[in-house]
Amino acid sequence: MTTGQRDNVTKEQPTSDRQVLQPQKPMITPLPFDSSLFGYAVGKCMVGEEWSQSDFLEAARSFRLVYLFSEEPLPIENSPIQPIDLRLTYFKNLKRQNANSAEIHSYAGTLTENLLNLALESGVFSRFHTDPNFVNLEFEKLYQRWIEKALTQHEVLLAKNQAGLVTCSIAEHDAQIGLIAVQKDQRGKGWGKKLIQAAENFAIQKEAQTMTIATQAANLPASALYKSLGYQLIERKYIYHFWR
Numbered sequence: 001m002t003t004g005q006r007d008n009v010t011k012e013q014p015t016s017d018r019q020v021l022q023p024q025k026p027m028i029t030p031l032p033f034d035s036s037l038f039g040y041a042v043g044k045c046m047v048g049e050e051w052s053q054s055d056f057l058e059a060a061r062s063f064r065l066v067y068l069f070s071e072e073p074l075p076i077e078n079s080p081i082q083p084i085d086l087r088l089t090y091f092k093n094l095k096r097q098n099a100n101s102a103e104i105h106s107y108a109g110t111l112t113e114n115l116l117n118l119a120l121e122s123g124v125f126s127r128f129h130t131d132p133n134f135v136n137l138e139f140e141k142l143y144q145r146w147i148e149k150a151l152t153q154h155e156v157l158l159a160k161n162q163a164g165l166v167t168c169s170i171a172e173h174d175a176q177i178g179l180i181a182v183q184k185d186q187r188g189k190g191w192g193k194k195l196i197q198a199a200e201n202f203a204i205q206k207e208a209q210t211m212t213i214a215t216q217a218a219n220l221p222a223s224a225l226y227k228s229l230g231y232q233l234i235e236r237k238y239i240y241h242f243w244r
Contacts, residue, residue: 028059028066037145038138040064047071053079060242065133068240076240085127085239086217090231094175094204094211098197106202107158107165111148114162119147122165122181125216133243146179157198159191166195168202175203177213180222192225 027045034042043063045056047070057079060066068074068081076083107115120143123129128139150156150167155178157166164182168175177199182191196213203211213231215222227233 028056028063030063031067034065037141038065039136042066044069047074051075053081056081056242060244063242064244066242068242070238070240071236073238074240080244081240081242083238084131084241087235087237087239088215088217088223088233089235089237090213090215090223090226091234092200092211092229092231094200094209097201097204100201101194101198103160104157104194104198106154107151107156108154109151111144111151112162115147115151115156115158115165116144118162118165118181118183119143119179121184122179125219125222127216127239127241131241133241143179150178157195157202159186159195163189164191164195166199168199170203170206170208173207173209175199175206175208175211177211180213192222193229196225196229 028043029045031042031044041063042065043060044067045060047068051070051074053074053076056068073083074081120140123139123143126139126143128134128142147156147167150169153169155167155169157168159165159182162183163186164180166180167178169178170176177196180192180195180199182195200211211231212234213226215226217223217236223233
């Protein structure tokens with residue numbers, strides 16, 4: 001996906017009447033949640049067509065960490081901006097329910113050690129886990145908060161004997177899978193497929209019509225599973241981290 005281009009001026013105007021277009025400065029949005037959780041200033045930048053590395057570095061001076069999101073690879077050289085992830089987003093229209101599995105049910109209990117371990121396991125390909133600059137348990141803090149929120153909002157589905165879990169949030173008619181993981185000793189037994197199908201049933205029961213799932217390009221088994229279940233790739237997002 002690429003961003004649209006500006007409309008061309010159809011008629012030549014006198015130089016004195018032309019509007020001189022200045023390059024747009026990078027917009028960095030502060031992220032209060034991340035900043036509070038991590039203990040330092042965090043922001044995000046949605047990269048547009050008028051990318052300037054020098055302008056960004058100037059704008060980022062007050063941040064310890066900035067996430068950059070781009071639809072195309074960035075031309076960066078000798079920079080504290082580092083490529084960290086290629087995020088893939090998959091999409092599916094939910095048309096009918098799958099066969100219900102008695103092995104997977106909604107979980108309304110408290111956070112247990114096993115559940116927390118599954119939540120952390122779901123993020124092993126995450127940029128918060130793979131970026132070596134995170135040295136203050138940021139990954140663990142973030143994913144614990146994620147599973148705690150899902151429990152509070154009753155979005156957790158759990159497999160028999162806690163073999164795996166999936167979280168599914170719903171906004172109006174759109175559902176999204178957040179965390180999904182299977183215990184290491186339970187892999188290869190079809191739990192991933194069962195969990196996704198259970199999440200689809202959960203979403204349909206709540207009148208959702210679509211489902212999206214995001215994963216990392218490095219997570220090849222996840223992409224293969226989603227495609228096998230009828231999901232289509234709709235977005236590729238290049239993600240970078242700037243550290244100061």
